[in-house]
Amino acid sequence: MPFVGGHPVLDFVNTVAWRLDPARTADRVQGPQEWVHWAAATGMLTADRAEALLRAETADSTTEAATEALVGLRATLSSVLDALVDDEKPPAGAWEALRQALVLARADATLPPGFPLQWQPGTDRLDDLRHALALRTEDLLSDDRLSRIRRCAGPGCGWFFLDRSRSGTRRWCSSTDCGNRDRAKRHYTRTRQHG
Template sequence: MADSWRGYSLAGGHIALDLVNTVSWRGDPPRRLDRLELPGFFTHWLEETGLGRFDGDLSAVYPGLRELRELLYALLAEGDPAQADLDRFGELLAATHARAKAEPSLPVRWSVPVETPDDLLPALVLRADELLRSPETANIRRCEGRGCAWLFIDSTRNHSRRWCRSDDCGNRERARRHYQRTREPV
């Protein structure tokens, strides 16, 4: 399982973005990696995100998760979502609200307790809805690392964050620039 987690971290700043980021190298098709296909990755991801621990085969939930993941990327990556994508998310949200329970506090917050693998998709839809309705959407950025395309919430004071992780894509970009400077003829 250590290999399936290598190169991945919860860098999005929100669980919906961390779901989107389960695709590595989205911007570089030959290197693109769907981490849900890696053994043990999803189980570890669930634990890291606090959604719980489930033993056994979870592959039955993957199609719905992949659809939600790609839908969220389409909604959030460009900033101007297509109406068809919004409509599809609305359908997922309506189906989720049929299962959701209101928490006994104000403001009202809906949740789906995650007790079985079938609860994972509705729980993630509700969390995605919270993000989509949040002012934080104005601070969602796409990593500028070559081929990365991960999404994250830029919470820096001057909104100047450029990379999903400074110690990953940031280091690669700084090394590339250094190499170009030292290799260019003077």
């Protein structure tokens, strides 16, 4: 799975491909084991912690609830980020759900005895991944990166990314994917008009 967001929270939301095209929408990460593998691939879990978590997680109601909560957080963040890039106020329900996720994350995290002063979620349960993502969301939406969050201009794509281009004009999740599609479409249109 490609990581084009430039931040784990954006890549988390991007686990739904073709988010804005209902006919093509695909959930790329399903089930607790896939979420653990995803967290390890993004660097949110070390390989050792991921392996320990995979051994510890079983298909019980706690794991199912944790998986549903992760998917719920992803939907919440999708709504909040859509509002952000559209320069709109986030939907009240999504904003409240994000607030609640932060309250739960802090309640379950620890504050280290030294610097940097930063909440530290655990890494022993699948719920800890949700808490870590909530805390990383707070970090992302609280600094100057906020103004650099973009949504891919590719029709139906909907993936988010941090625009780190010097000019601040990046349009696509990937120039080799949605960018190529756009260039091919424009080329086809031009040749049809002149042909």
